[in-house]
Amino acid sequence: MTKQAEKFLDDFMVRIVAKNPGEAEFHQAVREVAESLAQTIVENPIYEKMKILDRIAEAERIIIFRVPWLDDKGQVQINRGFRVQMNSAIGPYKGGLRFHSSVNLSILKFLAFEQTFKNSLTTLPMGGGKGGSDFDPKGKSDTEVMRFCQSFATELQRHIGADTDVPAGDIGVGGREIGFMYGQCKRLRNEFTGTLTGKGLDWGGSAIRPEATGYGVSYFVEEMLATRGDSPAGKIVTISGSGNVAQYACEKMTALGATVVTMSDSSGYIYDADGIDAEKLAHIMEIKNIFRGRIADYVKEYPSAQYFAAERPWGVKCDIAIPCATQNEISEEDAAKLLANGCFCIAEGANMPSTPAAIAIFQSNKLLYAPGKASNAGGVATSGLEMSQNSMRISWTPEEVDSKLKSIMRNIHSRCVEYGTGEDGYINYVNGANIAGFRKVANAMIQQGVV
Numbered sequence: 001m002t003k004q005a006e007k008f009l010d011d012f013m014v015r016i017v018a019k020n021p022g023e024a025e026f027h028q029a030v031r032e033v034a035e036s037l038a039q040t041i042v043e044n045p046i047y048e049k050m051k052i053l054d055r056i057a058e059a060e061r062i063i064i065f066r067v068p069w070l071d072d073k074g075q076v077q078i079n080r081g082f083r084v085q086m087n088s089a090i091g092p093y094k095g096g097l098r099f100h101s102s103v104n105l106s107i108l109k110f111l112a113f114e115q116t117f118k119n120s121l122t123t124l125p126m127g128g129g130k131g132g133s134d135f136d137p138k139g140k141s142d143t144e145v146m147r148f149c150q151s152f153a154t155e156l157q158r159h160i161g162a163d164t165d166v167p168a169g170d171i172g173v174g175g176r177e178i179g180f181m182y183g184q185c186k187r188l189r190n191e192f193t194g195t196l197t198g199k200g201l202d203w204g205g206s207a208i209r210p211e212a213t214g215y216g217v218s219y220f221v222e223e224m225l226a227t228r229g230d231s232p233a234g235k236i237v238t239i240s241g242s243g244n245v246a247q248y249a250c251e252k253m254t255a256l257g258a259t260v261v262t263m264s265d266s267s268g269y270i271y272d273a274d275g276i277d278a279e280k281l282a283h284i285m286e287i288k289n290i291f292r293g294r295i296a297d298y299v300k301e302y303p304s305a306q307y308f309a310a311e312r313p314w315g316v317k318c319d320i321a322i323p324c325a326t327q328n329e330i331s332e333e334d335a336a337k338l339l340a341n342g343c344f345c346i347a348e349g350a351n352m353p354s355t356p357a358a359i360a361i362f363q364s365n366k367l368l369y370a371p372g373k374a375s376n377a378g379g380v381a382t383s384g385l386e387m388s389q390n391s392m393r394i395s396w397t398p399e400e401v402d403s404k405l406k407s408i409m410r411n412i413h414s415r416c417v418e419y420g421t422g423e424d425g426y427i428n429y430v431n432g433a434n435i436a437g438f439r440k441v442a443n444a445m446i447q448q449g450v451v
């Protein structure tokens with residue numbers, strides 16, 4: 001990076017931190033992007049003159065609202081709802097809703113910021129957004145979740161729409177929650193439109209949307225390994241999380257011939273040296289999706305596996321690591337363990353799961369490392385395909401959607417190679433994803449004037 005680019009980066013980050021005090025996750029996500037883009041920006045003065053990166057880092061609109069609801073005992077509960085409408089340069093705001101006790105503005109702004117670049121990479125016409133609530137569905141009855149979702153959607157529906165902003169799922173928001181919110185939006189607006197994605201297959205949902213993020217990250221791993229003449233077959237894989245993304249990453253990596261040996265939740269991880277095959281994964285899906293239980297229950301059914309409470313799986317020997325739980329779940333120490341154990345490929349299913357210090361270890365040791373905004377883009381890409389099907393009032397077959405998903409992931413990989421390959425041939429997927437994602441949004445913003 002030239003001195004001029006370094007100065008741009010320093011000045012820019014001073015402005016970001018001053019304008020968004022105390023928002024550590026947001027600063028982290030913005031800094032990573034700004035580091036990749038500083039050189040491109042000083043070499044293209046129009047970007048600096050038009051303050052493109054400052055504008056991308058400032059949400060177009062943020063809505064914060066009260067979500068009151070009645071629990072099963074008839075007591076009033078109050079949560080806080082958010083929608084961050086980050087950038088609409090290339091399409092309606094698009095991005096998931098997160099329901100988790102940790103949700104705050106910093107987390108949702110980092111996610112919405114990342115989403116803007118991710119959605120641009122998919123090549124589909126989608127802007128960036130994210131939302132959610134500090135409501136935690138864990139331990140709540142179905143009727144409590146329904147009452148909460150109805151209250152949340154009652155306010156949210158004023159701000160969203162098929163051509164305005166199209167939310168979907170994220171942590172704590174799956175098919176059940178999308179169904180309750182869609183029902184309430186439809187009732188209040190008296191229209192059946194594609195206002196949310198991740199809908200049920202019989203009422204406007206797309207085939208393969210539940211599978212898409214996990215399948216997409218697996219297709220991305222295939223592409224990464226192919227750059228070194230390799231493939232997933234015979235590889236040992238560690239996965240964190242046991243929710244939507246983790247489940248389908250496990251399914252697809254196993255189908256591609258790899259052996260997945262770990263999955264986790266926020267209480268701990270399981271290690272099954274024999275591999276979590278299709279039958280064992282079906283059991284995990286039952287524990288998590290039907291009984292809404294804990295991953296620890298796995299060892300009751302498969303006693304040869306081990307459960308490690310309050311630990312993450314990154315000390316387990318593997319070739320490939322696919323973090324699919326949450327942000328900053330791979331620390332510097334975890335990254336050092338992965339490296340020491342011979343792991344050579346890290347593909348993020350989660351958003352920003354690796355800390356900056358962990359990424360520095362991956363990159364300085366020339367490991368294959370893909371940031372979530374590239375490798376987990378299959379979920380939102382398939383949401384984009386759901387929007388297209390809704391507009392055209394048609395449904396594609398699972399095979400059609402899967403083949404489009406595969407070609408989108410291959411295309412994202414090619415863009416990363418195009419913009420991220422250094423002089424020594426090492427592919428810096430972070431730079432590649434950030435630069436490729438930025439160019440399209442930046443050029444659209446220039447063409448649309450100062451808005």
Ligand SMILES: NC(=O)C1=CN([C@@H]2O[C@H](COP(=O)(O)OP(=O)(O)OC[C@H]3O[C@@H](n4cnc5c(N)ncnc54)[C@H](OP(=O)(O)O)[C@@H]3O)[C@@H](O)[C@H]2O)C=CC1
Nearest residue numbers: 170171172213241242243244245265266325326350351379
């Ligand atoms: N769903 C999608 O299509 C997409 C999701 N993502 C990202 O993938 C990640 C997982 O999302 P998804 O699978 O949908 O969510 P789910 O709610 O289905 O699953 C989340 C999993 O991560 C675990 N987890 C959540 N928070 C923590 C934490 N603080 N520490 C440890 N484990 C935690 C959960 O454990 P527990 O049950 O104990 O809470 C659960 O196993 C998120 O980063 C999300 O932003 C990215 C692209 C698309």
Ligand SMILES: O=C(O)CCC(=O)C(=O)O
Nearest residue numbers: 095096168170379380383
């Ligand atoms: O499908 C979507 O719209 C959003 C998916 C998502 O939240 C993400 O990509 O992080």
